[in-house]
Amino acid sequence: MLHKILKIVALILSILGAVWLVRIILAGDTAILDSADLQDSLVTPFIYIAYLIFAIALVFVLVFVIKNLFTSxxxxxxxxxxxxxxxxxxxxxxxxxxxxxxxxxxxxxxxxxxxxxxxxxxxxxxxxxxxxxxxxxxxxxxxxxx
Structure with a gap:
């Protein structure tokens, strides 16, 4: 059950990341650098997705490391x-x-x-x-x- 939930969460986060990456690429570097609105609407959500993925990975690593430490x-x-x-x-x-x-x-x-x-x-x-x-x-x- 947990494996299915993790696969679904990973799929959703992957799709969100891909959508924002495509939006950033289509907007272009100079447009994003020149516009604070584009930075807020394109780059900021992409950064939050990255933070979320990093936090999830960190939590899982810590949980499994601590779990394995105390098994033997x-x-x-x-x-x-x-x-x-x-x-x-x-x-x-x-x-x-x-x-x-x-x-x-x-x-x-x-x-x-x-x-x-x-x-x-x-x-x-x-x-x-x-x-x-x-x-x-x-x-x-x-x-x-x-």
């Missing part, structure tokens, strides 16, 4: 270990980041705090990529050793 204890333990490792990478990245005020192209200035968080994200990406490559190399070497 080892799953919860593994998830908490992974979350802790990820938080450790973020903390290490934050400690490595310096964060200085940075002038941007549009004349604005990025604050030191915002700059530090951007640098933290970059360092976290590099650390996670390094860990992933290391894990693949380790796995490959371990397979060859067998």
């Amino acid at each position: 204890g080892s799953s919860l333990k593994g998830t908490l270990i992974g979350l802790g490792a990820f938080l450790a990478v973020v903390v290490i990245s934050f400690l490595l980041a310096s964060g200085e005020e940075t002038p941007m192209r549009d004349g604005e200035v990025l604050s030191a705090s915002a700059s530090r968080w951007v640098e933290t994200g970059i360092y976290a990406f590099y650390l996670l990529a390094l860990i992933a490559v290391g894990a693949m190399v380790f796995s490959g070497v371990k397979k060859l050793a067998k």
Whole structure:
């Protein structure tokens, strides 16, 4: 029953999204940029449809993740270990980041705090990529050793 309801909701949202997309394409970029009325009547509903789809997907992901976490204890333990490792990478990245005020192209200035968080994200990406490559190399070497 739930599967049928979800299929119907997905179909309705798909049709609504397609209709608004066609309306936006037919109106054209310059007409939409020049007219606030067209922005309100065409773009705003399309954005709300996207928000609705995102919210539905987020709710389902959270529900199923939480449901699966508590079905077995080892799953919860593994998830908490992974979350802790990820938080450790973020903390290490934050400690490595310096964060200085940075002038941007549009004349604005990025604050030191915002700059530090951007640098933290970059360092976290590099650390996670390094860990992933290391894990693949380790796995490959371990397979060859067998």
